[in-house]
Amino acid sequence: MLKILKYSSFDLMRSRWSYVYFLFYLLLGFVLLFLNNNVSKAVITLMNIIIVIVPLIGTIFGVMYYYNSREFTILLLAQPLKRSTIFLGQYIGLSISLSISLLLGLGIPFIFYGIFESAAIWDFSSLLITGVFLTFIFVALSINIALSNENRIKGFGFAILMWLFLAVIYDGIFLISLMIFNDYPLDKFSLIATMTNPIDLSRILILLKLDISALLGYTGAVFQKFFGTGLGVIISFSVLILWVLIPAWLIVVKSGRKDF
Amino acid sequence: MINISNLHKNFGKVVVLRGIDLEIKKGGIFAILGPNGSGKTTLIKSILGMVIPDSGKIAVNNHSVLKEWSYRDNINYLPQIADFPNNLSVKELIKMIKNLRGKTASDSELIEILGLKPFLDKKLGNLSGGTRQKVNLVLCFMFDSELLILDEPTTGLDPVSLIQLKKIIRQEKKIGKTIIITTHIMSFVEEMADEIVFLLDGNIYFKGTIEQLQIKTEQKNLEHAIANILTLENA
Amino acid sequence: MKNILTALIFCLINANAYTQVIKVCPDCKINSIAQALKIAKNGYKILIEKGLYSERNIIIDKSIQLIGAGNPVIDGDNKGEIITIKADNVSISGFTIKNVGTSYTEDNAAIKVVKGNFFTISNNTLENVFFGITIEKSKHGIIENNNISSTATQEYNSGNGIHLWHCDDIKVKNNQLHGLRDGIYFEFVTNSSISGNISKNNVRYGLHFMFSNDNEYFENTFVNNGAGVAVMFSKNINMHHNKFIKNWGSSSYGLLLKEIYDAEITDNLFEQNTIGIHAEGSTRINYKKNNFINNGWAIKISGACYTNKFTKNNFVSNAFDVSYNSKLNDNVFDNNYWSEYAGYDLDKNGIGDVPFRPVKLFSYIANKTPETIVLLRSLFIDIINFSEKVSPVFTPDNLLDNNPLMQEIK
Secondary structure: OHHHHHHHHHHHHOOHHHHHHHHHHHHHHHHHHHHHOOHHHHHHHHHHHHHHHHHHHHHHHHHHHHHHOHHHHHHHHOOOOOHHHHHHHHHHHHHHHHHHHHHHHHHHHHHHOOHHHOOOHHHHHHHHHHHHHHHHHHHHHHHHHHHHOOOHHHHHHHHHHHHHHHHHHHHHHHHHHHHHOOOOOOHHHHHHHHHOOHHHHHHHHHHHHOOOHHHHHOOOHHHHHHHHOHHHHHHHHHHHHHHHHHHHHHHHHHHHHOOO | OEEEEEEEEEEOOEEEEEEEEEEEOOOEEEEEEOOOOOOHHHHHHHHHOOOOOOEEEEEEOOEEOOOOOHHHHHEEEEOOOOOOOOOOEHHHHHHHHHHHHOOOEOHHHHHHHHOOHHHOOOEHHHOOHHHHHHHHHHHHHOEOOOEEEEEOOOOOOOHHHHHHHHHHHHHHHHOOOEEEEEOOOHHHHHHHOOEEEEEEOOEEEEEEOHHHHHHHHOOOOHHHHHHHHHHHHHO | OHHHHHHHHHHHHHHHHHOOEEEEOOOOOOOOHHHHHHHOOOOOEEEEOOOEEOOOOEEEOOOOEEEEOOOOEEEOOOOOOOEEEOOOOOEEEOOEEEOOOOOOOOOOEEEEEEOOOOOEEEOOEEEOOOEEEEEEOOEEEEEEOOEEEOOOOOOOOOOOOEEEEEEEEEEEEOOEEEOOOOOEEEEEEEOOEEEOOEEEOOOOEEEEEEOOOOEEEEOOEEEOOOOEEEEEEEEOEEEEOOEEEOOOOOOOEEEEEEEEEEEEEEOOEEEOOOEEEEEEOOEEEEEEOOEEEOOOEEEEEEOOOOOOEEEOOEEEOOOEEEEEOOOOOOOEEEOOEEOOOOOOOOOOOOEOOOOEOOEOHHHHHHHHOHHHHHHOOOHHHHHHHHHHHHOOOOOOOOOOEOOOEOOOOO
């Protein structure tokens, strides 16, 4: 698997898109710091962007990479390699190269601005870690979609729809249901609804780091207990890991059944 | 060498293979023929494990290949469409496949024979169709395996290269390799094949030598013999 | 002329000679404060030397000065009150007074003043108290440089640090208060000031203020109190240069204003509070040059708040800047700095060219359904906030800062 991983990330590192992605983040980092002129404030603005853009890019790249590397995949399938090796290798290779673009792209401007001396270093690191998680999650989800759809345009459409759903529509439904069932205890429902969407989950994780946990405590005892203690962070991270493992496992299952 | 029994495969509602029973003996060139959509590629890909059959058995050297992967170490495959990762150079691709297989390879001779040397450092995305097919050939023939599966090997080749290809195939045959070829070029089949199998609508319509087919269809020419089958079938 | 001067000097020396000093020490003939008080007369000075005095229910009913030299310790042994003052012109300074008895029926204090005017309580350390200093129906007093602490964990079995009830002209200055129920408590107190105090880690309020008109409090620091600071049912309050920090919790705020009229709130800092200022039914208040930094809500307005003016304040990195629970607005926001402001300043006059709308739709939603807070900073919320900004439906449409500043006010 390491070999496949190496080759697909090698392949991607040379593709124009990796540079575009890297430069996009580099520019974003510098612009944010220039406009805010304050590392802590830039981190908050960055969060808003990261939880929207990273999943979108992961989704697009996942689908694009799968369809574009079909021939390469077929070439590999004829080699004495396990299917799970091939697909997991490609998946991890893609996720790693996207993550590297993200880490370097954002890391460089913030290092220039002295993130290491800033108190925001931990906020910033948790932001990057969450960004890496989101990359792995959305690449896996979109590869699953691509595996299920031979038609590129359809696959692309579904993938974008999935992103739109998780990034926007889900929260809309979530908000409306909270408002409709206003009279009932909602804290458990809210927690579960948060866990079942990786974007919401990542957002909450970053917010906890950005010290809005007490604000969340405003809403009641269950929240306070969950977000006010280390428990919340541990559970959130575990669920986030599940969000990577389950789609990755689905890639193995789906690719094992597929005809090429 | 290869034993296939009662192989079925559907793609959605389309039935592609309807219970194929086939035995391919070790050694010699074996051509799989049939009109478009008759299931040739599906059959080949089933042997390779790229298509997963709905039912039936496939054994290579008396070992079932379903859900296996290590047996492919002994198979060289030439895919129908020569498409590769565009960002790699020819050299890198060859190196990579060698690295993945971990077998000794005779790539430099083949590069020489096929005249690929000037293209070694070019990116695969910038190559013409014919050159890519040559790269495809190098990748296929550079390893020493018992079984060779060639899907439309002649696509896009110029006459000189075609002669080279035939030479290579004959050489492989001489050292006792089993070679499975699908093609639409009948002259190629006539010239090369020891045995043919004719697929029609997912069934084996005929299996035997070219002579036997000629006798059966009462046609001297293979192309006509095939045409005869198809017109009979449609009539 | 010369004669008059000589006479004056003679008088002064004479007066001094009449100020009798009683010395108390563990090995002296007079070895307890109670004993000294018994023989003391008005105008006496009692000097208590270093040592441990296990005494309680000490009643001072004469005008005397109680002075601790070398930090003598009075230990009440957790039984009842320690010192009760029932006379005018009493001063107490330089003691460590500890272990006041907790009671559910009586408000025992380390030092209590009842109907005593012109008192001074200074430079004492009060430890493990129930109530620290309690002043009832007294005037013209000074409470200064005391350090009052306890180990309160529950509201019902703890007392206040400095507790004033029905008082006038009292100065509470430079005291430190922690681990109590309320750090400082004012009820029916007028013309008084609270300044330079540090009140932190108290169970309920850092400062609790009720029915007390015409007071001023300034340069105090309130940190990490259970519910912050509450100022209620009072008129003409002047609050300035105070710091309200880290009052995190489900129902805590930097400052709670309830039924307050005609107050000036200037130059204060509100940082990292769940709610910076929570104003309920408060009218004619000037909020000027305050800093609101990193609060959940900077200002939350509920109930009827009329003709308040918010000018020249800094609102920096708050989750919500202003929250309203109604569509009505009779308050003015002008010339503030808002870190959320994304407008431009083409004429370079330091004032943004488009107005800023500090109330977001989401703050309105979060008011109605608190659980929606989990959606804070999500894209969907940004979208609905934006649409509400373009055409206000749920939030007051006239609530605008027409002259938002481009730079933070230093």
